[in-house]
Amino acid sequence: MNVLVINCGSSSLKYQVIDSETEQVLAKGLCERIGIDGRLVYTPAGGEKEVSDLDMPTHKQAIQFVIDALTNEKTGVIASLDEIGAVGHRLVHGGEKFACSTRITDEVIRAVEECSDLAPLHNPANLIGVRACQELMPNTPQAGVFDTAFHQTMPTEAYMYGIPYEYYEKYRVRKYGFHGTSHSFVSKRTAELVGKPIEDLKIIVCHLGNGASICAVDGGKSVDTSMGLSPLEGLIMGTRSGDIDPSAMEFLCKKENLDITGILEVLNKKSGVQGLSGVSSDFRDLQAGSDEGNERCTMAVDVFCYRVLKYIGAYVAAMNGVDAIAFTAGLGENDSVVRRKIVSRLGYLGIALDDAVNDSTRGKEAVISTADSKVPVWVVPTNEELAIARETVALVK
Numbered sequence: 313m314n315v316l317v318i319n320c321g322s323s324s325l326k327y328q329v330i331d332s333e334t335e336q337v338l339a340k341g342l343c344e345r346i347g348i349d350g351r352l353v354y355t356p357a358g359g360e361k362e363v364s365d366l367d368m369p370t371h372k373q374a375i376q377f378v379i380d381a382l383t384n385e386k387t388g389v390i391a392s393l394d395e396i397g398a399v400g401h402r403l404v405h406g407g408e409k410f411a412c413s414t415r416i417t418d419e420v421i422r423a424v425e426e427c428s429d430l431a432p433l434h435n436p437a438n439l440i441g442v443r444a445c446q447e448l449m450p451n452t453p454q455a456g457v458f459d460t461a462f463h464q465t466m467p468t469e470a471y472m473y474g475i476p477y478e479y480y481e482k483y484r485v486r487k488y489g490f491h492g493t494s495h496s497f498v499s500k501r502t503a504e505l506v507g508k509p510i511e512d513l514k515i516i517v518c519h520l521g522n523g524a525s526i527c528a529v530d531g532g533k534s535v536d537t538s539m540g541l542s543p544l545e546g547l548i549m550g551t552r553s554g555d556i557d558p559s560a561m562e563f564l565c566k567k568e569n570l571d572i573t574g575i576l577e578v579l580n581k582k583s584g585v586q587g588l589s590g591v592s593s594d595f596r597d598l599q600a601g602s603d604e605g606n607e608r609c610t611m612a613v614d615v616f617c618y619r620v621l622k623y624i625g626a627y628v629a630a631m632n633g634v635d636a637i638a639f640t641a642g643l644g645e646n647d648s649v650v651r652r653k654i655v656s657r658l659g660y661l662g663i664a665l666d667d668a669v670n671d672s673t674r675g676k677e678a679v680i681s682t683a684d685s686k687v688p689v690w691v692v693p694t695n696e697e698l699a700i701a702r703e704t705v706a707l708v709k
């Protein structure tokens with residue numbers, strides 16, 4: 313079955329068509345600047361990338377262009393829409409309502425809308441994509457795969473904030489966690505690579521991209537994760553601050569004459585390694601800066617790595633041990649310097665890094681610890697689209 317995987321944001325939409333039998337990507341791309349002007353990027357497997365400027369006033373129009381590209385006589389990968397067996401949507405926040413992926417029904421849409429309070433930027437945008445697909449493909453089953461669902465197994469002690477309980481009762485303010493699709497995919501694959509049943513393993517997954525989070529996976533279940541009510545908590549990220557004393561917000565609001573929206577804008581978009589370095593949120597630029605002697609670039613990377621190191625220590629404690637550590641996403645898969653800065657300080661766990669393998673590992677599966685390391689450390693590329701396609705097929709079959 314071919315699955316159309318959609319990740320719909322407020323002005324952009326990423327898509328892939330995946331053949332679920334072979335797990336090959338038949339085509340992929342994105343629509344950008346929806347509602348502004350519009351650009352379609354389309355790449356068929358083995359073909360040339362095409363970029364076209366097209367008028368996209370709505371997401372429905374954008375998805376129509378995607379369908380046109382997929383069924384184009386010359387460069388399309390399917391003859392007609394009948395060859396799409398299901399649509400899988402990435403949905404960001406399922407609150408406490410969704411502990412797993414689900415077939416999309418009117419009731420599910422209502423429930424996702426009810427969670428929109430918790431993700432006002434993401435959920436409404438995700439649902440626009442769902443509705444547009446329903447209109448254009450009314451007979452094709454659709455599934456929703458939530459970023460938060462995998463973490464619904466966290467115990468109460470891990471997800472409660474130390475604030476008045478009534479805020480949890482009234483508004484469900486608690487830790488939810490994100491990147492769940494990736495943490496689930498990578499932890500399963502790590503267990504396969506380690507060669508043991510996931511039920512018997514304690515795994516720490518470090519998803520280090522522009523957005524970054526860590527997850528403690530005990531017996532295949534998420535028992536703690538670094539992101540919280542929103543993706544702002546936890547690690548220092550490309551432009552997000554991660555953990556910070558909430559009092560700093562009041563202090564900065566007064567000093568800089570900001571309101572709550574203004575300070576959140578700073579913490580989400582102007583902080584992290586971007587804010588620390590003053591150079592870039594992209595670690596490749598930071599590495600280049602560092603090589604040229606820019607001390608703030610070096611400092612930003614060090615602060616980032618130290619935060620990851622502390623979370624790993626916390627999750628070893630939370631699980632009373634660790635059997636494998638996995639690095640994934642843009643940095644985890646590609647940045648050997650970041651991996652070395654973290655892993656070389658895990659000697660207390662009997663972990664030893666194989667520097668040569670680490671240095672030569674980019675974007676591929678590899679064990680980067682030495683043969684006698686007590687805990688294996690793996691690089692495991694994530695594939696959220698494939699994970700969504702798999703979940704979707706399981707739901708619609």
Ligand code: ADP
Nearest residue numbers: 520521522523593594595596641642643646647
């Ligand atoms: P997101 O999906 O959260 O936007 P990614 O997972 O794509 O982010 O990760 C982006 C980060 O990964 C950037 O900081 C970038 O520098 C880093 N990165 C991506 N590719 C490479 C590479 N080949 N070498 C080093 N760093 C890389």
